[in-house]
Amino acid sequence: MQIVRSVTRMQKLALKLKKQGKTIALVPTMGALHKGHLELVARAFRMADITVVSIFVNPTQFAPHEDFSRYPRNLALDCKLLRPLGVDIVFHPQPQDIYPTGFDTYVVPEKIATILDGESRPSHFKGVDTVVLKLFNIVQPDFAVFGRKDLQQSVVIKQMVKDLNVPVKIVVAPTVRDADGLALSSRNAYLSVDARRRALVISRSLFAARQLVLSGERNTAKIRNFVRRQLVKDAKADVDYVSVADAETLAELRRISGKIAISLACRIDGVRLIDNVVLKVG
Numbered sequence: 001m002q003i004v005r006s007v008t009r010m011q012k013l014a015l016k017l018k019k020q021g022k023t024i025a026l027v028p029t030m031g032a033l034h035k036g037h038l039e040l041v042a043r044a045f046r047m048a049d050i051t052v053v054s055i056f057v058n059p060t061q062f063a064p065h066e067d068f069s070r071y072p073r074n075l076a077l078d079c080k081l082l083r084p085l086g087v088d089i090v091f092h093p094q095p096q097d098i099y100p101t102g103f104d105t106y107v108v109p110e111k112i113a114t115i116l117d118g119e120s121r122p123s124h125f126k127g128v129d130t131v132v133l134k135l136f137n138i139v140q141p142d143f144a145v146f147g148r149k150d151l152q153q154s155v156v157i158k159q160m161v162k163d164l165n166v167p168v169k170i171v172v173a174p175t176v177r178d179a180d181g182l183a184l185s186s187r188n189a190y191l192s193v194d195a196r197r198r199a200l201v202i203s204r205s206l207f208a209a210r211q212l213v214l215s216g217e218r219n220t221a222k223i224r225n226f227v228r229r230q231l232v233k234d235a236k237a238d239v240d241y242v243s244v245a246d247a248e249t250l251a252e253l254r255r256i257s258g259k260i261a262i263s264l265a266c267r268i269d270g271v272r273l274i275d276n277v278v279l280k281v282g
C-alpha cells in the first residue's frame with residue numbers, strides 16, 4: 001500500500017495506471033476511519049483493479065464556526081485499518097496542495113444545496129462538490145463509492161456528475177451501524193456517554209417511522225411529527241430538520257409513495273448528527 005501525498009504524483013500515477021488499462025475505484029474520506037468507511041473500501045476493492053482511498057479533511061466544506069480544526073485525524077491508525085483490505089493507494093494531500101494560493105474556482109450546486117443540510121450549512125455542498133471533482137480529476141476513478149449515511153451528499157454528487165458529464169460511476173453503499181443502531185460516524189467521538197445514550201433515539205425513531213410506513217401510514221406530516229417529538233422529548237435534541245422526501249430528489253412529500261427517504265439532522269449537546277432510512281412503498 002502506497003501513501004501518496006503529492007497531487008502531481010497522484011495524478012501522474014493514475015494516468016499511468018489508466019494507460020495500462022487498469023480500472024480505478026476511489027473512496028473519498030476525511031479519515032478517522034470506522035467500519036462504515038471500511039465497508040465502502042471493501043466494495044471498491046471488489047469493483048476495480050486499483051483501490052484508492054483519499055484521506056483529506058476538506059477545509060472548504062466546513063463553515064468558520066464548525067469543527068475543522070478539532071476534526072479527528074489519525075493517519076497511522078487509518079493506514080493500519082486499510083492495509084489488510086488490499087488498498088493500493090492512500091492519497092493524503094495537504095490543504096495547501098489542494099487549495100494553493102490563488103485558488104479561485106468552485107463547483108456550486110444550486111437548488112439541491114439549499115435544502116436540508118444545505119439550509120443550516122449554506123456553503124457545505126459547494127465545498128463537497130469542489131473537492132470531489134478535484135479528487136476525480138486527480139485520481140481518475142472509474143467508480144467512486146459513497147455512503148448512504150450522507151444521503152444528500154450522494155444526491156448532490158450524482159447531480160454534479162450528471163450535470164458536468166463527469167465519467168465516473170457513483171456507487172452508494174448502505175449505512176453501517178453499531179449493534180445498538182447508532183449510525184457510525186467519526187463525529188460520534190465527540191459524544192459523552194450520556195449524549196451517546198440519548199443519540200440512540202435517532203435511529204430508534206427512524207426505525208419506528210419506517211415501521212409506521214410499512215404498516216400503512218401515508219401522511220408525511222404525521223411521520224415528521226412522530227420523529228421530531230421523540231428527538232425533542234427523549235433525546236433532548238435540537239432538531240435541524242426531519243424530512244420525508246423522494247429518495248432520489250429529496251423533494252418533500254405530502255403523501256408517501258415510491259422510494260422514500262426519512263432523514264433528520266439534530267444536535268445533541270452541540271454535536272450535529274445526521275441519519276436516514278430509505279424504503280420502497282408499493
Ligand code: AMP
Binds near residue numbers: 028040145173175184
Ligand atoms: P466522511 O469521512 O465521514 O466524510 O465519510 C466518507 C464516506 O464514508 C462518505 O461517503 C460517507 O457517506 C461514508 N460513511 C460515513 N459513515 C458511514 C456509515 N456509518 N456507513 C456507511 N458509510 C458511511
